[in-house]
Amino acid sequence: MDQAVDIDRLSTLNLLASDTDTPAQRRPTRHPMARAGWFLAIVAVLAVAVPFVSIHYKRQTLLSQAEQRLSILARGRAEVVETWLEGLARPVDRVVNSEMFRLFATEVDFALGDVSDLAAGKSGKSGGTSGSDMSVPLTAQIPFMAQVLTDFVKAEGLIAGHLIDRNGDSYVASGTAPELAPTQKTLAVAALKSGVLRYGPVRATAAGLVLDIFAPILSAQSGTDNSAPVAVALLSLPVSLRIAQILAPPPLSEPGERLRMLQVSAEGAFEVAPGELPPLRPVADLSVEQINAGLSFMPRTGLSGGAVYSVGAPVAGPAWWIVQELDAEALSQRMGGYIAAVVTMAVLSVLAVAAVFGAFWWRLANEHSAALAEQYRRLAARIEAQKRLLDSINNTITDHIGLKGLDGAYRYVNPAFAKTIGKDVNQALGLNDAAIFGQGTAARLKLSDQRALTSGAPVTVSEDVYLGPKPHHLQITKVPYRDESGVFAGIVSVTRDVTELVEEQRKTERAIRQTVAALVRAVELRDPYLAGHSRRVASFAAAVGQRLGISQEEAATLEIAANLSQIGKLGIPRELLGKPSRLTAAELKVVQGHLDHAAKLLEDIDFDLPVLDTIMAMHERLDGGGYPKGLTGERIAMTARILGACDVFCARLEPRSYRRGIKVAAALKILTENEGRYDPRVVAALRDVAESVAGEKLLADLKTR
DSSP states (O other): OHHHHTHHHHHHHHHHHHHTOOTTTTSOOSOHHHHHHHHHHHHHHHHHHHHHHHHHHHHHHHHHHHHHHHHHHHHHHHHHHHHHHHHHHHHHHHHHTOHHHHHHHHHHHHSSSOHHHHHHTOOOSTTSOOHHHHHHHHHHHHHHHHHHHHHHHHHHTOSEEEEEOTTSOEEEEOTTOOOOOHHHHHHHHHHHHHTSOEEOOOEEETTEEEEEEEEEEEOTTOOSTTSOEEEEEEEEEEOHHHHHHHTSOOTTOOTTEEEEEEEEETTEEEEEOTTSSSSEEEOSSSOHHHHHTOOOSEEEEOTTSSEEEEEEEEETTTTEEEEEEEEHHHHHHHHHHHHHHHHHHHHHHHHHHHHHHHHHHHHHHTTTOOOHHHHHHHHHHHHHHHHHHHHHHHHHOSSEEEEEETTSOEEEEOHHHHHHTTSOHHHHTTOOHHHHHOHHHHHHHHHHHHHHHHHOSOEEEEEEEEETTEEEEEEEEEEEEEOTTSOEEEEEEEEEEOHHHHHHHHHHHHHHHHHHHHHHHHHHHHOGGGTTHHHHHHHHHHHHHHHHTOOHHHHHHHHHHHHTTTGGGGGSOHHHHTOSSOOOHHHHHHHHTHHHHHHHHHTTOOOSSSHHHHHHHTTOOTBSOSSSSOOBGGGSOHHHHHHHHHHHHHHHHSOBTTBOOOOHHHHHHHHHHTTTTSOHHHHHHHHHHHTSHHHHHHTHHHHTO
């Protein structure tokens, strides 16, 4: 830009310099063709290398962004499936924990053989009651137990139910239950031996997709979960509708993205596709070994054919995988516009250099003329060519270029500038910023002008202005302009309209907020006592931060960190989160490990803010008594101190499984009495917020519980 503005001054200096050349200095240079060849070769190499590197970097950036997005979507949907499966196990618990079923199963197990053996009057186990004493009562109970099981199956909307003995044989079945398949028997025996609830593979039936749940039944005399099971309850559930809902595209799905579910079994890998025929489709391009080894982000053949990028997340329990795919063609389309722009710029640059070089070469070829007048003529032609080139660039470039005098009036504007403000170039000359943008914007632009003149260096600012009926986001770079004597004579401004980029960034921020909200809902579904906790902490933290005058970056960090502060509890056993009594020291240590789980979940997400650092330090205390590192004093970031105090405050107000919530005054008293642990400034600001009208609104939902 300095070259464009000072072209006349530089050309004059070149003319004066050439005027003092001696005849020897004006002698044509030897071997000009060789130098020209080297110059063109370098330009050609740069024209190829720079676009290649730029395109490669852009592609790697898009792939990295795609990997992060697909991984988050796949893992999030896998957690939704896991939560759903946990809900499916509740009806099973009503059977396996029923005293009636446990007693009956214990008596059957005590008698040797299956029910047919009992009916035949075979003897019982060694040391027990004989078969003749027990078989008749047990056989007489079978119709009643079958009716009870049938009524339960109908009430719960199940497909079928069985009670299965150690040999894998069903001795009680619901009314419409089909006979056991060999695979069902095998899974039932395995569940009984392991004593752990198991999920069978999804089966395709006339009623749609069906899932089998195998739950061990403990003996009636057992008092602990460590006792050996005596039978297995098999319940078959219809799952077509729910799986179809889970696999439905999310609201923020981008073009080319698809969600798939894989099932791995002894027969191979199958895609679970409810509503399609067949609903279980073999997967040809992925082997069971490849799937079990992990489906990391990489290019593959899609489950429905075609080239895709995909990543998979396993589902705890059944042998299922959630696979998120992105069409390679969709990624290529995102690259297409960028590649076209880079190649176009490279071609234009080569043409421009070639044009300048051609003009120079033409003049160099005519240097044999010794006449001074001819030298001046050629130099004038050269200057004119350069000016035309610069004029053509300034007239076609989309950036707005302007030159203001020290009085603020524009001395020069390029056509793009004039077109944007709705005037001809000549009409724009003499106007100032107030006439173009309004008084408020002009005042802010004047401050940036003064900064550029004071520092003597480029200054870049961002402005939101209205040009016509629409708002525009402008990025303006200002450079002080010096006249021939080196004195500041004005300001050169280069303005770029970044409205589309800003809107895209805001769209990305909204997507991140919605992703954060989804993760918060996942935590709240896992621990009902945390419902609303993250949002409440975020609201108090924002209000406290505002009172303390923290920066905009710290405020953004607090908002995201507060909403994600409980994310690590997804990795904590549910029984510890909902334990109705105080945790033991060992259990407390397990729960404190939620920070490690949070780090694993968030370490690969680029928030461009110290979000993870704030979450990891929110349980540190000023006296060093916190965890995980025992940081003290100023080593704990202000965002972590605010988040830690607000988290404790809100947690004390909210009820938990082992206690009730306390009053606001009592919670504030706890923080005040521990001033060695919590920053007094933060506690004072928190008190002001809690006792304000805004604080009462934030706590209104707690008062209605």
